[in-house]
Amino acid sequence: MSEIIDKIRQLTEPLLEGSDMFIINIKIKPINNIKLYLDSDSGLSISKSAEINRKLYHIIEEQQMFPDGDFSLEVSSPGVDEPLLQERQYKKNIGRTLLVTPVEGADQLGVLKEVREDKILLEVKVGKKKEIQMVEIPFATIKKTVVQVIF
CATH class of the missing domain: 3.30.300.70 (RimP-like superfamily, N-terminal)
Known part of the structure; x- marks a missing residue:
């Protein structure tokens, strides 16, 4: 095949x-x-x-x-619920909310702010006060990323 x-x-x-x-x-x-x-x-x-x-x-x-x-x-085209597989797809989705599942650790939900050669920058809200933090996630540590459809 x-x-x-x-x-x-x-x-x-x-x-x-x-x-x-x-x-x-x-x-x-x-x-x-x-x-x-x-x-x-x-x-x-x-x-x-x-x-x-x-x-x-x-x-x-x-x-x-x-x-x-x-x-x-x-x-x-891949369906809405299909994971992102290429850097080019990430770039196309800057400004959208993503659910990133790492190889290890907890999922990250946030807005994609930037795509670099080896990582993404995600704006996440943490804690009860929903403070905004920028989180760097190397591509090598990502198991799956799915764009979230928000209404």
């Missing part, structure tokens, strides 16, 4: 050149159901997704990656 995922990545990257779209993840189910998750700095529209889907589907068929033609392709 990893060979197919690598090939899909190689075929997709040229389609994204010149745009602000980028690959988040690629998953393949045993029934040759390919799920390509993309994101964009300016937001991923349905039309952008559909265009990449059409072009990539055609290339996969041309290259006969699945000789019997038995495959499906879905191109979409």
